[in-house]
Amino acid sequence: MPISPNAVLAIYARITIDRFGRREGVEVQERYGRGYGADVFPDLPIEVFADNNITAADPNVERPEFERLRRWLKDGMIAQIWSIEQFRLVRQELEWFRFAVELDAAGITEIHTRREGIIRVDDDVASIRAVLGAGEVRRVKKRVNDRNLDNAMRGLPPGSVPFGYRHHRPPVGTRTYAIVPEQAEALQWAADMILNCGWSTERCAQELRSRGMHGPKRRKVIDPETKEPVIDLATGEPVTRPSKLTAQMLRNALISPSIAGLRVYRKEIVGKGNWEAILSEETRQRLCAHFNAPRDVLMPNGRMYPVAPMDRTGRTRRRYLLTGGMAVCGVCNARLVASLKQKKGKESIPYYSCHPKVGGRGCVGIDGTKLEEYVVEQMFEELAKPGRLDAFLRDDHADRRKELADELSTIENRRTELAQMWGARELGTEEWRIMKRGLDEDEVRLRSELAMTPPPPDGFDAAALKDPRAWGSMELLEQRAFLELFVKSVTVKRATPPYGRFEPERIAIEWI
Incomplete structure (x- = not known):
């Protein structure tokens, strides 16, 4: 395809880490690229394509600016391309081969970089580098997954922080969650009102908001005119505000295994966490059964609304x-x-x-x-x-509820023992998986029976x-x-x- 006389030098930037472990933001990369363009291509106008905080290691993640770069290539609007390194453009080998075809069709034979010099698109070295880069991505993912699994089996908390907790690292010992008292009290109060008084989660959330309660995260303040985050002139950081505590947020917190002191890995409960529970597992299971069953809830306007398992929207009618x-x-x-x-x-x-x-x-x-x-x-x-x-x-079912709770505790203790044996290399990974599968099946059976057991007449x-x-x-x-x-x-x-x-x-x- 012929290159347009108005073609530009395309600078592609994506956040990265240099060989000394320093983060290079898109602003720094753009500054490097503009300096290179002024020296080597002084007559070419510059267009910046920047995907900030977007990974290239996952082919399923869309990079809007990279897709715009490809469209400009197809339209003949790009004369030269500069990037800090080849891996900033593409990280997967198949993606590189497709991109190389597009570059060749657009008449682009070279990619200019800061770290690797000039890369010829048709050079075998570029293809080898793409293969090596993709292999490193897979190895890094495997190391991260292995470390995350080990942390989960040891009961260490994940990086996310559920409502009711905060990260805590004691002077002696490993990291854990510490309870935020006012949030924990709010969750316990909401569980009681939902189970024993028939309140809806929306009514509970509205009451908690009236008490000054906020969500667990903070949101960036957006300028209504520019649609961009407001920046604090003193610190240079975006201005944030507390998030709103919504009914869905409250519901998710109440049924989260973390609130009962359980550790989850890839959506499965793998054992007991090393933090204190806010609600008992029996209460959490009652909440799960309550939310999944047809019911009538008391809305903030004082009216009743019948909720079906798959129907949680609409006006109050009853x-x-x-x-x-x-x-x-x-x-x-x-x-x-x-x-x-x-x-x-x-x-x-x-x-x-x-x-x-x-x-x-x-x-x-x-x-x-x-x-x-x-x-x-x-x-x-x-x-x-x-x-x-x-x-x-x-209460004719108190003994059975206690038996079920004891059996679930036994399963959690057994999981912990298996995790310790696996960590000490006394147990192979395949053996651990087979034993874990049996414990999972027993847990599902016991939790199902617990959910079906009538609650105490409170x-x-x-x-x-x-x-x-x-x-x-x-x-x-x-x-x-x-x-x-x-x-x-x-x-x-x-x-x-x-x-x-x-x-x-x-x-x-x-x-x-």
Whole structure:
């Protein structure tokens, strides 16, 4: 392809480290390139292509400025290319061969560098250098992966810092996480409100933000006009601000294995970390099961929202006590829905009906307020029966939950022993993997059983269960959770003449 008369000297810069271990930023590389251009190609205008903090070792990572350089080559807009070294342009051997073809098609026969002099594109040395560079990339990755695996098996924390912790290196010993007290208290409070009071993560996050709580990371302040980071004139560093604590951020923190003191490597729990847990593993598993199950949550606006496992967006819709399948039609067995209904000459009232939109046939309808009041009244009469409340408060699954927790602790201890044997070379890598696979399978089985084991009957005071006056102080979701402890279903039968009156005989309650 003919080179345009307006072609430029292309300077490609990407952050690097020189042979003395010093970092060379793109600004330094650009300065070197402009000096070289002024000496060797004084008549060529200069265009800079800079990919800052973007690796070339991973072929799946896109480098926007390198792609722009290739487009300019294709269009004949580049007369010469300068880079600090060949590896700044390409790092993979296959990528080099493709790029060499593009250079040849564009009429570029040489690449000018600071460290390696002039590299001829068709020279075998350039190809050999590309192969050697790619091999070094693979060896470095393997060394890094081996070191990361060893750190994980020893229970050392990774480089990232989860919410609730900070990096800590004691005077004696290895690095670890230290608990940030205010963040840990916030996580413990949020776990309690979600599991025992039915709060949504959004409501918890909103409450924590009102207390001045921020996210674990800081964000750069962006100038709204230039769209560039604001720079502190005194330090020369970008100005940052605390990040916003969002519902998704809070949810991720609550279900992270790190919060229970567990070490994760490549998305798998490999053992116990060397830091203190903020939540117990049992609580974390309950949170995971809670987030993955259909549920009703209390939103910041005070309304209820039904959440399905794959549906976590939309508006809050549920506003009634017995919807969601608890109240059913006594004729066709379809679940009843509730809405406001305008009575003749009267105000609108809540009204439960068997509606075709949920599979009903319009069989029954009933005053919602009177139905709910009757069910609540019957529930407290049921609780007043001798022995009924004691049976509820008895925890029949406490022993099994403890057994499961002990077995999980045994697995974690066994992992630690295997890691120590592997580190002492008493155990080969393949032997360790086989044993680890067996422990992983046992852990999955135990955690699944733990998630399915009913939690202890907490979240309600025994006195509140005996006192109907406590009902009025509860929020709607708390009332629903209270009711679901004892009521399996409420069946509404057809009305009988004279119509328009409330008939308790129509209502059949099935107790748990």
